[in-house]
């Protein structure tokens with residue numbers, strides 16, 4: 001039996017207003033910007049391609065970067081390369097390091113920040129970092145817009161979910177005075193299914209006291225791990241942390257992670273705790 005090949009229909013709106021009209025008319029159409037994820041079979045792209053596609057990579061309104069004293073606004077179709085071209089002190093260092101580690105310079109010229117965070121069934125590199133920084137995203141549809149914390153866009157299974165007809169238009173990164181920012185990625189993109197680990201840690205100190213600490217892991221395709229009890233327990237401790245405190249905290253983290261399946265893949269368990277130990281020792 002011959003299979004019938006249905007090529008997708010691609011729309012290319014020329015303004016944000018026409019994009020929103022299109023998404024209203026075709027609420028099930030799938031947006032793409034760089035296409036480096038969606039159009040790549042085997043890289044986690046959607047297969048087969050959806051019937052209706054909307055290309056947003058050419059929209060000038062979605063390619064802006066604005067900065068105030070309190071935050072940095074990046075529109076969703078700004079390429080990773082363009083973000084990296086902004087001044088060295090404009091981007092939080094952990095975010096910059098994360099972007100520098102994504103793919104190759106050629107792919108980064110096409111790949112966008114919106115495409116990175118909106119990937120449906122997997123968490124790409126920037127997501128855990130931006131979720132930890134409490135980034136909010138602007139979501140637009142015809143006639144309305146709303147702002148949502150990035151991590152509130154995930155369903156119970158960790159899939160990125162928007163309502164039909166919606167598009168992510170901006171990401172707002174708050175400026176915060178983190179004293180320590182650490183980013184580590186343990187596997188190359190293609191190898192991530194089994195043993196990929198992303199770590200991001202942020203901390204603030206006031207004199208010799210740990211004022212605030214946050215850390216997050218992304219394990220495998222989409223397991224996000226943040227141990228808030230441990231963060232709370234560390235807050236207010238004197239710095240540097242003693243070896244005894246670090247050992248205690250590692251023990252608590254190990255207990256917390258006992259039942260997480262992705263911890264058992266490859267060398268994940270060992271890597272998770274050695275990264276945490278390194279982070280705690282640098283505070």
Ligand SMILES: Cc1cc2nc3c(=O)[nH]c(=O)nc-3n(C[C@H](O)[C@H](O)[C@H](O)COP(=O)(O)OP(=O)(O)OC[C@H]3O[C@@H](n4cnc5c(N)ncnc54)[C@H](O)[C@@H]3O)c2cc1C
Nearest residue numbers: 033034035036037038103111112115116118124125168189
């Ligand atoms: C060789 C290679 C290496 C790679 N290495 C890495 C890597 O190291 N780390 C990494 O994180 N990624 C990697 N990627 C994947 C990809 O390049 C990045 O994740 C990239 O940032 C995706 O952006 P994009 O614009 O190409 O997304 P697209 O493919 O255009 O879209 C991705 C998803 O986001 C949705 N989407 C896009 N924009 C919006 C929007 N505004 N509103 C709502 N939904 C939207 C699309 O519908 C789709 O589901 C790699 C890809 C390749 C080909």
